Amino acid sequence: MIATIFNIPFLAVAALVGIALYIIISQRNLIKLVMGIVILEAGVNLFLITLGYREAGIAPIYTNAPEGVMVLPVPQALTLTSIVIGVAITALMLSMIMLTHRHTGSIDAEKSRRMKG
Amino acid sequence: MDALITHSPILIIAIPLLAAFLTPLISRVSDTVRNIIVIAALAFVAFLAIFLARDIYLNGVHVYVLGASAFNLTIPELYTVPVRIILEVDAMSIFLGIIAATVSLAAAIYSLSFMKQETGKAKFYTLLLLMTVGMFGLAFTGDMFNLFVFLEILSISGAALAAFRTRFADALEGGLKYIIISAISALMILFAIGILYAQYNLLNIAALAQVMQYTTLDKIALALLVIGFIMKLGAVPLHMWVPDTYAVAPAGISAMLVVSSQASMYALYRICFSLFGVTMNTLTVGWIVIILGLLTMFVGVTMAIPQTDIKRLMAYHAISQSGYMLLGVGVGLAVLGNPEALATYGREAMRGGIFHIINHAMYKGLLFLTAGALFYRTGTRDLNKMGGLGRNMKFTSIFFIIGALAISGVPPFNGFASKLMIYESVYRFNPILSVIAMLVSVITLASFTKAFQSAFTGPPLPQYKDVKEAPKSMLIGMGILAVIIVFFSLFPSLIVNTIVTPAADALINQAPYINAVMGGG
């Protein structure tokens, strides 16, 4: 049970990802769909960053570093990459939604839809 | 020359990337120079890929450690695991590399004329080069996170290109669907990478494969990876985006999106064979892949029959054909743990499935390009509005016949060669699967006969009386693929022996892939 209590950050990740997937599946508004994807991204990023934490660790920077064990640097780099990728995808998705709205006057996934399946 | 071979894994990725960064600058000066640079970069890369392939068949797996003090220093001195990003090119990677190089070159040449009337050509070629970079990177990388990064490059550029003709609302919808699916699947894959990293503190595929335990967490990671890549390659439960995206993309890009799907399929195979290999329950995973393949095959072809939009029809056939590749390789995966069955029919099934990948890339690419040529001259994709075009567009109709016969698996075309390999070997695994596959092939033939009749034969419609043949560069683009198809049809055994068998063996034998990085063996 003790392990479960200490794994609360990972449960938070599960909650975030679950909420995000629920939004993605249930919402028809395209902007809300993008919000769902952004939350999903946040969940995955949180997962990556929590992977690297070490008990009582300090930031992995030697400039005037205090004594102590350092947290893992690689997950931080991966998270950085994944954040930038998220920004790029979000920007592109929102641009496409703006243009779809211009064409069809709607941001409802069903209404602005012209092709079937 | 040795230096060129040594550095060619990175050069194949970096040269189109450099060209992509240069393209926006050069476009300000001259459009002609830009076109020359784009084509030259792609041609040079295709040349390098063939060069590298030859060396791989002779000397085995190539590794390239980025940023180390020597290109083959996979593990730092006095240490036990790889730290840096490693490019690892084996016969399967270069197989996908050759496909990507050929199709993107053909698509770029084709687009010279096809996109002439469009605005924003500088952006178009930049994105096309970036898409090529994504394919090569995905094929060559030996690192899980790097694979994710290149998958994202591939999907972002693909989505932007699919939505290129922004004046059509359909194009935006196709692009949007593609990017949403890609974003969700990529995040699932990233989550799985996180799980693997959490357990082993490794990101290198070969290093992970060596220490793979197949714990419950690994199973979860495997499930997420399979769902993610299945989503991305457009297999059946999650195939809805494929026709919408393929149909609206410019023709050259539709051809490249086919390869992009195959790149995801490559990643799926890489995960199943090289990362998990025999540690996992290959029979279960293999059957999952087989069932997905059958569903994909069948649903794709049945949905294709009622289509009147020529590119949607082809897109559904693209889904259906992916089923063959999944079926062939799935059978190989199912018997991976059983050396006897693997030797008698598993290896043959894998060779069939892998041969089908290259065949499909070529003929489906060709078919999409001919559909684009029809659209270019008639302005419609609706088969009911076309008719009698064969009279004026002779080359295009010949190319269409070649592609259609190849996809339907009519002898002696290459589609028949690969399908025969799949039928024969799958029959020995489970006869019913083989029968379904043949049935699907017959329906495909019927569907394409119908399409050919409505577009090319019959009396010429009055509004298309003055239709001309497609412009030269489009013919060259189609011609490249058509010549390759004819060559493959004439010498199937040569192709199977030189490039397909090493690729299949590279997947089956996990050890060389691991040893190239981890040493030993």
Added chain:
Amino acid sequence: MMMSKIVRTISNLLLPFILTYGIYVILHGHLTPGGGFQGGAVFASGIALFIVAFGSYNIQKNLKEHHLSILESSGALLFIGLAFGGIAIVFFYNFLVGSPILGHIPPSGSNPGDIWTGGVIPLMSIAVGLKVIAGLSVIVLVMALASSKTEIEE
């Protein structure tokens, strides 16, 4: 569309600090938390603030999209060029460590930090910084312009 005078004055006041901080984060990426992406994002947020406060139409006169695109391509070219610089050994090899330029090697363990370290890393930081500044600004500018255009049309 322009925001009220209060917003404009405050953003004018804040802008130099935001931009300076962005540049500091980029240049000290190898010593303190930060680097090209983070600093570039800080800098670009300053530009975004400017675009929001003064309206994209007014900004457009001074901040052209194609100038930013050129800056972005140059940043990308500089980055890949630095990566190619090491190709005599291996692509991405840090060829400046130990050389007279930025080549100092810090004492191992905790130390006060020396700006002249890191080899190509500070240069790459600058390249990526340029790229991110230009890239994010272009995205914000183009999307702001596009949305204000729809407002005018309607």
Added chain:
Amino acid sequence: MRRTTAAIFLGIIIALLIATALLIHPFGYPPSQMDDYIIENAQSETGTNNIVTSVVFDYRGFDTLGEATILFTAVTGVVMLFRKKKEETAK
């Protein structure tokens, strides 16, 4: 039909996520063979005090190149989507 499938799918994924959260290493005690090498050797190999930066630009520099490429792609894509209709015919 579609809703039910979606709900089942969602249920499976959430079950997988919670299983992950329970099975994964205890928070704060990760395995660290690769990262320990980087923490120990980053200063001497790359001359950088900030280890995250050394990972971003040196050990995993190729990822960063890919990431910069993604940003470049997205910017090109956004500018392409909002391009003026008669941009190049004027030339």
